[in-house]
Amino acid sequence: MQFHVPDMSCGSCVRHINEAIATTDPAAKIEADTVSRKITVTTAASQEEICRVLAEDGYPATAL
Numbered sequence: 001m002q003f004h005v006p007d008m009s010c011g012s013c014v015r016h017i018n019e020a021i022a023t024t025d026p027a028a029k030i031e032a033d034t035v036s037r038k039i040t041v042t043t044a045a046s047q048e049e050i051c052r053v054l055a056e057d058g059y060p061a062t063a064l
Contacts, residue, residue, distance in 0.1 A: 001047055002040050003061040005054065009034055013059065020057035024049050038064070 008017060014032040021028050021041060028043035039061070041050055047063045054061045 001043075001050070002038055002064040003047075003050065003054070004064055005037050005039055005059050005061045007059050008032065008037050008039070016057055017054060017059055020053045020059070021045075021050060024053050 005013075005017065008014065011034075014030075014034065017032065017039060018030050021030055021043065025043045025045040028041055028045065030042075031040040033039070043050065051061050051063065
C-alpha cells in the first residue's frame with residue numbers, strides 16, 4: 001500500500017516513519033521517496049493502523 005506523507009522531507013523523517021510503523025508491524029518493509037513524499041509499505045497492518053501510527057508520530061499520511 002502507498003501513502004502520501006507531506007511532512008516527510010529527509011532521512012531523519014524516514015527513520016521516524018520506519019520506527020512508528022515498526023510499533024504496529026515489526027516485519028513491515030518500507031520504501032520511502034522524500035522527493036515525491038510517498039512511502040510504499042508492505043505490511044500485515046491495515047491502512048487505518050498505518051495512518052494512525054504515523055499521525056501519532058507527527059507524520060499524518062493519506063492512503064493512495
